[in-house]
Amino acid sequence: MRLIRQLLAESLLLALAGAGAALILTLWATDLTRFIPGGVTLDLTPDVRVVGFTLGLALLTGIAFGMAPALRSTRADLVSALKDGAPTAGSARSRLRNALVVTQLAVSLLLLIVGGLFVRSLRNMRLADPGFDTSGLAVAEFDLMGARIEGERARRFYDELFARLRLVPGVVSLSAASTVPLNGDGMRRSLTVPGYQLAPGEDGEVSVFDVAPDYFRTIGIAIVRGRPITDSDRAGAPRVAVVNETFARHYWPGQHAIGKRINLGGASGPATEVVGVAKDARYWSIQEQPKAHFYIPMLQAGYFGGAIHVRTTGDPALALRAIRTEAAALEPTAAVVQLRTLDKVRGDALLPSRLAAALLSAFGALALVLAALGLYGVMSYVVALRTREIGVRLALGAARRDVLRMVVGQGMRLALIGLGAGLVVAAAVTRVLASQLFGLGATDPATYAGLAGLLGMVALLASYLPARRAARVDPMVALRSE
Secondary structure (H helix, E strand, O other): OHHHHHHHHHHHHHHHHHHHHHHHHHHHHHHHHHHOOOOOOOOOOOOHHHHHHHHHHHHHHHHHHHHHHHHHHHOOOHHHHHHHOOOOOOHHHHHHHHHHHHHHHHHHHHHHHHHHHHHHHHHHHHHOOOOOOOOOEEEEEEEOOOOOOOHHHHHHHHHHHHHHHOOOOOEEEEEEEOOOOOOOOOEEEEEEOOOOOOOOOOOOEEEEEEEOOOHHHHHOOOEEEEOOOOOOOOOOOOOEEEEEHHHHHHHOOOOOOOOOEEEEOOOOOOEEEEEEEEOOOOOOOOOOOOOOEEEEEHHHHOOOOOEEEEEEOOOHHHHHHHHHHHHHHHOOOOEEEEEEEHHHHHHHHOHHHHHHHHHHHHHHHHHHHHHHHHHHHHHHHHHHHOHHHHHHHHHOOOOHHHHHHHHHHHHHHHHHHHHHHHHHHHHHHHHHHHHHOOOOOOOOHHHHHHHHHHHHHHHHHHHHHHHHHHHOOOHHHHHOOO
């Protein structure tokens, strides 16, 4: 019991030292949260519960992983141990030690692959075409209802604001819409398309966006057929709509959508003629599949306003300042909800993916370091146990490169088993994450091969360093105890 207490004390001291170092690193790492983009504030400062949980986990770890070796050490055969006079590595210990190294390598490869997939997915999102041009576009949203600016007064506000903004240097076009792309919001309306039968489970509702004249030129959405919404599409004029390509393919496959009619609000709703087909655009998220949606004139929807879009040739921040200044001059009580560039809106939309990629990459890098340290520690321990054997081999004429090859080969066998197991586990786990990836499959060969090769190189280095030390063993020093 005295020996067990001593060994457990050593194990607990190591565990508590690790927990203390982790808490210190955590306090330092929480300062990095100020670099999170998008204006997101995260309070990750550890509190009493976090500290208590960490210390409790450290104690449990020290006891659990210290008790088994302590019990095994105190049950040694004293006669054989004293007769040998040197530490030995039993087959049971070796198998357990090797199994732990293999498991660590497999888990490390799994974390590396998951992190790599999310990093590549994020890169694909950044390069993806959302269907519109985000550069040089300023977006402003107002809360006029809160200031009781309604009806004709609201209409005059927007008309005068537009007139003033057109005089701002660098402004080439401006418009308004009921929503901002990639902002995660929108409105759905039921509609009936003559001659189209709803499929089972289809609810007949489609997303609709109310837009002002010049919207498509301002935001950079191409009209592939027909015409866009213009100033002539106002109250009293025939009702018109512009549909996107997915809408046209879904409701009129193999036909031209121009001139077709849809009924908003059901079969008895007002008939609306399709006058244009716009290029597909992603309004909810970058990684979404193209969805059917359509646009109707804001002037025919009964109101004017929403989010103002201003296209500039220079810095859109200048346009944002001009919007705030001119709006305050026209209606001092008008509340500005948000002033942003569309590039920032796109960056904010990618924030969850960026955080996931950063965290998973950090975990993967940490796992890589731990796997290298684990393999290096095991191989160093094995070399220490086999020092006498290596000395005998060298004394009997073995070349140092043979010793180097023997030790490296033992380490790389463990590494290859761990890599193989990690690839199998990763192939099963990443299939669950397939829906979160964009532009690549869950079993992307380049990611798997590249990260497996990286871990293999690290394992080779972790095996080579102890092997080089073993090859430099002096046979006389190793055999002196004989």
